[in-house]
Amino acid sequence: MQYRYIKTFILLAVVGGLVSCQEQVQKRTIVEKPNIVIFYVDDLGYGDVGCYGAKGVQTPVVDRLAAQGLRMTDAHSGASTCTPSRYSLLTGRYAFRNQAAVLPGDAPLLIDTAQITLPKLLGRAGYRSAVVGKWHLGLGNGNIDWNGSVSPGPLEIGFDYSYLLPATGDRVPTVYLENHEVVNLDPNDPISVSYGAPIGDRPLGYEHPELLRYGADRQHGETIVNGISRIGYMAGGEEALWVDEEFPEVLNQKAINFIQESKGDPFFLFYSFHDIHVPRLPNEQFQGASTMGVRGDAIAQMDWTVGQILNEIERLGLAENTLVIFTSDNGPVLNDGYDDQAVELLGDHLPGGIYRGGKYSAFEAGTRVPTIVYWPGQVQPAVSEALFTQVDLMASLSALAGVQAADSELSDSQNQMEAMLGRSAQGRKYMLEEAYTMAIRSKDWKYIAPVPADKAYPAWLKDKDVEGGMDTIPQLYHVANDPSEQVNVAAQNPEVVAELTNELNELLKDNL
Structure with missing residues (x-):
């Protein structure tokens, strides 16, 4: 017994x-095969959130991610402007290989539909993918008919669902695009868009400044929608027009719907913010949330937006199986076409932290952006100094998902997942920084290639009060000891200049 x-x-x-x-x-x-969520904030500088030193605005949600995850201090967007960075993130290719630049609102699709992309690779592992928010990578093949099926677009490069601002908030058409269709379009009020001659009868900012909520430069002074003048001309589509202040709730609901519908399968959500890009029009509940006016209030709104998505992931019991990456498409800019007092109300806040430059710049603040990796139970709280670029997200995330990809498909992207998860302090040996000239980083050094005299400091950069980092002579900075890039030591270190010049030239001549 x-x-x-x-x-x-x-x-x-x-x-x-x-x-x-x-x-x-x-x-x-x-x-x-964790779910993957990338929060891709627009124009958010290294110093624009609390855990990276922000003053005048509180970001409790992002700060919690940093406290409970990996906060990277030497992580970079692929370029110092939005379209090139987005191209590099989604394709794993340097933007210069496709001559990617900031696009007009009616540009054709920048990414070839035959090109391998991050959502295509993840699709091999059974992931459902969605992009919600700002697109700015072009749509169609030219001569878009906004009243019909707008294609090709995100679905043709691997996403299963898209809900977009077709370009960005300061450009027409100011409508939402869901998959291939403009949302709420009245067929009796068709949309026309022009980036040449004026069309339609909507008032123009440069003709009627008295109608504007705040002033704009000539470039941003064309069709007025919601009291803000935009770049370009638009006629029709009255019922389809967005209201800028509603972006957080509208886009969040679409993102949440996708998460709920995909919770039984691995999913990839590319949440591409409009905040804190111009025009900055935060929702009423965030007006006055900071001491910095609308730019600071938009940062507070961004933080809330992140929190709402995380709350839903936690409510569904998905937190421990969801890798969250929080980052930005380029460095900060204050005066970017609108008189919204971002400069006057800045106070002692430093949008780029200790780093020099900003959006458009080859200096560090152009691409060094806040980057946080959060994955409960998998990523331990830590601070990482690993050198990292968003170009490597494609190889890293596809490897994490168990995707088999050929070297030719990954192109410029390297698998840096061990660094991303905080399991290695080693990152890139060399890293390209794309701006209006090329720069290359190693862990200790930064080399900026010279430009012709007529491109050294263009007038449009002076108007934005941004140091572009371009010069007619080679620039070398020992960023390990001089992170603010104050002393050009090229003359004293010819061997380092030669090494980095060679690495840069080898990279640029590759035809991948």
Whole structure:
């Protein structure tokens, strides 16, 4: 009898062990294909959130991610402007290879539909993918018919769902695009868009400044929508026009719907913010949330937006199986076409932190952006100094998802997942920084290639009060000891200049 009890106990223990092993295998399988959420904020500088030193605005949600995850201090966008950075993130290719630049609102799709992309690679592993928010990578093949099916676009490069601002908030058409269709379009009020001659009867900012909520330069002074003049001309589509202040709630609901519909499968959500890009028109609940006027209020709104998505992920019990990456498409800019008092109300806040330059710049603040990796149970709280670029997200995330990809498909992208997860302090050996000239980083050094005299400091950069970092002579900075790039030591270190020049030239001549 006692033997039978012992035998039963052993059998139960073995069965229990098998169940436990099965649970562990199941958990390990889930971890191997985590959901992936990228919060891609627009024009957010290194110093624009609390955990990176912000003053005048509170960002409790982002600060919590940093406290509970990996806060990277030497992570970079692919370029110092939005379209090139987005191109590099989604393709794993340097933007210069496709001559990517900031696009007009009616530009054709920049990414070739035959090009391998991050959502295409993740699709091989069974991921559903969505992009919600700002697009600014072009749509169609030219001569877009906004009243019909707008294609090709995100669906043709691998996404399963898209809900977009077709370009960005300061450009027409000021409508939402869901998959291939303009939302709420009245067929009896068709849309026309022009980036040449004026069309339609909507008032123009440069003709009627008295109608504007705040002033704009000539470039941003064309069609007025919602009291703000935009770049370009637009006629029709009255029922489809967006209201800028509603962006957070509208885009959040679309993102949440996608998460709810995809919770049974691994999913990839590319949440591409309009905040804190101009025009800055935060929702009423965030007006006055900072001491910095609308730019600071937009930062507070961004933080809330992140929190709402995280709350839904946690409510659905998905937090431990969701990798969250919070970052920005380029460095900060204050005066970018609108008189919204971003400069006057800045106070002692430093948008780029200790770093020189900003959006459009080859100096560090052009691409060094806040970057946080959050994954409960997988990423331990830490600060990482690993050198990292968003170009590597494609190789890193596809490897994490178990995707087999050829070297030719990954192009410029390197697998840096160990650094992203905080399991290695080693990052890139060399890293390209794309701006209006090329720069290359190693861990300790930064080299900026010279430009012709007529491109050294263009008038439009002076108007924005941004140091572009361009000069007619080679620039070398020892960023390990001079992170603010104050002393050009090229003349004193010819061997380092030669090394980095060679690395840069080899990279630029590659035809990948």
